[in-house]
Amino acid sequence: MARIKIEKNSSRKEVIVSKAASLFREKGFKAASMRDLAEAVGVEAASLYNHIKSKTELLHELCFGVANRFMQHMDEVESKKTSSIAKVEELVRFHINEMVNHYEEVYVSDREWKHLSDPYLSNFQNQRRMYRKRFAAIIETGIRNKEIKSIDAPTAVLIILHAISGIESWHRSTQKINAEELTNNMITILVGGLKNV
Amino acid sequence: MARIKIEKNSSRKEVIVSKAASLFREKGFKAASMRDLAEAVGVEAASLYNHIKSKTELLHELCFGVANRFMQHMDEVESKKTSSIAKVEELVRFHINEMVNHYEEVYVSDREWKHLSDPYLSNFQNQRRMYRKRFAAIIETGIRNKEIKSIDAPTAVLIILHAISGIESWHRSTQKINAEELTNNMITILVGGLKNV
DNA sequence: TTTCTTTGCTAACATATGTTAGTATATTAT
DNA sequence: ATAATATACTAACATATGTTAGCAAAGAAA
Incomplete structure (x- = not known):
């Protein structure tokens, strides 16, 4: 059997x-x-x-598993006493790392959460909204401190998060550069694009 | 009736x-x-x-409609005699514009092409690969000319394209900044992140 | 071994879905 | 008005899918 x-x-x-x-x-x-x-x-x-209750339960597990990890990391970053740009860099590094090492779950959570049903759906959307707000708040502080260019913070968050989700393409590409090099390149462009000169 | x-x-x-x-x-x-x-x-x-042959035909129409527009635009950009960074900026502007004004089609083409079936699937994937190669080639020229930071060009393309697809979130957000402001912010971060100082 | 619990299998269900056949009703052309 | 074409409707089909019921076998506990 x-x-x-x-x-x-x-x-x-x-x-x-x-x-x-x-x-x-x-x-x-x-x-x-x-x-x-x-x-x-x-x-x-x-x-x-x-072993499981339903197909949807599988989606719950995946989506909330990922969401919780990101939320917890956000807590940690916020409580640090570093500069805003350093915080942004740490968030970006964490995202990249998660996307590289827990590719499947993160990707699914990102693309398939639409198929959750209430109350899980609303819950997930709220968490997501909250996360982005907190991310944007860090950037806004950086702008006030003149560490970061004067841009629209929610737009910056949107760019960063989606850019990172592009690691999907990297995963599937045949000739991958290595993960560290990928990370450095992404940091250069994304964080570099934010920094005030 | x-x-x-x-x-x-x-x-x-x-x-x-x-x-x-x-x-x-x-x-x-x-x-x-x-x-x-x-x-x-x-x-x-x-x-x-x-009026239609099948559900899949609808997806073909959408995906290839979008893909063709992008390919044609790439032809135009390549034939221009401007700097690399200007070409990149024009490509980015076109993408943003398409995403803002033909949101639904572009989004569907981007996220749902997986559900195409061969020979359409392979065809679409090839077009996509080609487009990215040509985009990367422009960036590489820019790097050789010292217009653009020395980074991995395919990674840059991946970041740019995915960042733009994040306009999805902008579309759904309740308090949108206006489209022009969005474009400028994106250009600042993305193109600004590439430029050599 | 005997008992209990966990894990698996076959069969079947209700429902959703893409699509086709055949027919009726508009619209356009003659 | 008549004929021809385009468009819509009802009914039905075959298939795929999530899930449950009931039973069998395997492993753990006694």
């Missing part, structure tokens, strides 16, 4: 969630079927329901 | 394609059903098939 293989310190549910991430990334949430997922996991579709 | 209303100089098919764009943008290609589309158009689902 087939059985879901687990690594040490991981539940069967975690295996399913992880496979779901890569499937949702590849095909999109709607287009990825539970039968696809079952096959990826090596089991029949019905068997998945011994 | 219900009838699809058309404006002057537009076919019924164009009305359908346009409504499809906004539906695909809102719900995603897979999640948007032909019945949804029919309702948006004001007609029964089966009636749509007097």
